[in-house]
Amino acid sequence: MAASKKESYSAAVKELEEIVQILQNGDCEIDKLRQYTTRSVELIRICKEKLFTTDQELKKLLEEIEL
Amino acid sequence: MEHSQELTLTQLNSIVKDALRQCFPDRYWVRAEVSEARDNYTGHCYLEFIEKDKRNSQIIAKARGNIWANRWRIIKPYFERETGQIFGPGIKVLVEVSVEFHEVYGYSLVVNDIDPTYTIGDMARNRAEILRRLDEAGVKDLNKELEMAELPRRYAIISSPTAAGYGDFMNQLENNQRGYKIYTKLFPSIMQGAQTGASIISALSMIYEYQDLFDAVVIIRGGGATSDLNAFDDFELAYNVAQFPLPVITGIGHDRDTTVLDDIANVSVKTPTAVAEYILDHFDKANELLSELAYGLNNSVLGYLERDKNKLSILTNTIPSLIKQRMLAESSRIEFVRVRIPQLAQGHISRQNVKLEIISERLKNIIPARIDKEYNKLSNLEKIIELTSPDNVIKKGYSVTLHNGKILKSVSDVKPGDVLVTSLIDGDVKSIVK
Numbered sequence: 001m002a003a004s005k006k007e008s009y010s011a012a013v014k015e016l017e018e019i020v021q022i023l024q025n026g027d028c029e030i031d032k033l034r035q036y037t038t039r040s041v042e043l044i045r046i047c048k049e050k051l052f053t054t055d056q057e058l059k060k061l062l063e064e065i066e067l
Numbered sequence: 068m069e070h071s072q073e074l075t076l077t078q079l080n081s082i083v084k085d086a087l088r089q090c091f092p093d094r095y096w097v098r099a100e101v102s103e104a105r106d107n108y109t110g111h112c113y114l115e116f117i118e119k120d121k122r123n124s125q126i127i128a129k130a131r132g133n134i135w136a137n138r139w140r141i142i143k144p145y146f147e148r149e150t151g152q153i154f155g156p157g158i159k160v161l162v163e164v165s166v167e168f169h170e171v172y173g174y175s176l177v178v179n180d181i182d183p184t185y186t187i188g189d190m191a192r193n194r195a196e197i198l199r200r201l202d203e204a205g206v207k208d209l210n211k212e213l214e215m216a217e218l219p220r221r222y223a224i225i226s227s228p229t230a231a232g233y234g235d236f237m238n239q240l241e242n243n244q245r246g247y248k249i250y251t252k253l254f255p256s257i258m259q260g261a262q263t264g265a266s267i268i269s270a271l272s273m274i275y276e277y278q279d280l281f282d283a284v285v286i287i288r289g290g291g292a293t294s295d296l297n298a299f300d301d302f303e304l305a306y307n308v309a310q311f312p313l314p315v316i317t318g319i320g321h322d323r324d325t326t327v328l329d330d331i332a333n334v335s336v337k338t339p340t341a342v343a344e345y346i347l348d349h350f351d352k353a354n355e356l357l358s359e360l361a362y363g364l365n366n367s368v369l370g371y372l373e374r375d376k377n378k379l380s381i382l383t384n385t386i387p388s389l390i391k392q393r394m395l396a397e398s399s400r401i402e403f404v405r406v407r408i409p410q411l412a413q414g415h416i417s418r419q420n421v422k423l424e425i426i427s428e429r430l431k432n433i434i435p436a437r438i439d440k441e442y443n444k445l446s447n448l449e450k451i452i453e454l455t456s457p458d459n460v461i462k463k464g465y466s467v468t469l470h471n472g473k474i475l476k477s478v479s480d481v482k483p484g485d486v487l488v489t490s491l492i493d494g495d496v497k498s499i500v501k
Binding site for chain 2: 013
């Protein structure tokens with residue numbers, strides 16, 4: 001689970017870069033524009049969360065490690 | 068029992084002392100390993116020098132030594148500044164000594180000077196040897212080759228909890244200006260002295276159990292001017308760190324070039340503070356990348372909308388004029404056809420007239436010729452018919468014989484007694500068959 005969380009940031013950034021690439025290439029159908037925009041806003045939110053929001057679950061897990 | 072000369076111990080020791088002074092009047096540069104070193108309240112430093120057999124490490128020579136306070140005050144900081152190394156057990160030194168003998172304390176070497184470059188050279192040789200062994204074991208670059216997560220944000224920290232360096236490090240991470248959330252978990256360890264290596268290794272094995280919870284390991288040690296880096300030039304420690312499954316970042320705070328631990332770690336920076344900067348830098352870069360992507364997205368999407376709006380407005384503007392043009396074109400085509408049809412019809416009629424005239428002209432010639440031809444044919448036929456008529460034939464002497472009104476063609480058709488009628492030019496002859 002933690003490993004997949006670590007992955008998800010990279011995956012989100014990667015997907016985001018791909019969307020930007022597609023849009024910048026100028027070959028996006030206007031019908032798909034909305035779909036891409038919605039997705040990219042979601043991805044940016046996910047990434048920003050990793051940077052700025054406290055992951056309570058992780059915090060708790062780390063606190064539970066007994067030394 | 069009489070002896071020629073009896074001496075007190077003091078007398079003997081005095082003689083030994085004088086003899087030694089005469090035999091060793093100078094100062095001598097000596098290579099040796101320090102096996103013990105301690106300061107006492109008087110400010111003097113008392114040590115023990117040894118030499119080991121290179122093959123089996125057995126001690127093959129030993130001597131007490133001391134550095135008087137007036138020299139020690141100078142030698143200690145000089146040595147430690149130059150080597151980045153505490154003057155203590157385990158180091159090899161090149162010292163300038165004079166040989167002394169004291170009636171009570173016996174033989175000892177009094178250190179007058181030290182050459183730190185020898186120790187530096189020895190440490191370098193030692194590090195090179197450890198690196199060579201790590202390389203031979205195939206582990207030297209393993210940790211370096213690990214890929215750091217895109218956004219490493221969960222760190223296992225190996226440090227002494229009371230170290231100033233640790234405090235600075237945590238403070239910098241927790242109070243970062245941009246509000247990044249970075250997760251740390253301290254795995255306490257002894258960070259100086261002989262226990263350092265084993266203690267760090269034990270912290271690493273603890274982290275190993277929770278490795279899924281972390282992106283990287285940070286080994287920091289810190290603060291203070293004194294350096295005791297021997298512990299980080301340790302094969303066992305390096306061997307463990309090199310093979311650790313998470314990237315290891317070191318900030319063990321020193322001025323000298325490097326330790327083996329720095330050489331094999333995934334990332335090595337000078338101080339704990341520099342580690343914190345390194346971590347925050349990752350977040351900054353990630354944040355910048357996100358901003359760039361968001362900017363790119365925004366521009367692209369707006370671009371698309373703008374382009375589409377333009378397309379639409381162009382279409383909107385063009386359609387009416389296109390329709391108008393089209394209608395004009397259609398009506399002029401109709402007009403053209405309207406004018407053209409009578410002309411075409413007229414032409415057609417004229418052509419047909421000409422054709423008719425030609426035909427009637429031809430008929431005028433053909434019909435009389437045809438009549439003549441038919442006439443000739445008929446008159447020929449008439450002549451033929453005339454020539455072949457029975458009357459004409461009879462005239463030429465031929466005759467026709469009838470039997471019961473039918474032309475007689477064969478002998479078998481008559482029997483004796485039958486009456487035959489033969490027609491001639493001028494009348495009929497009756498005859499009876501015999």
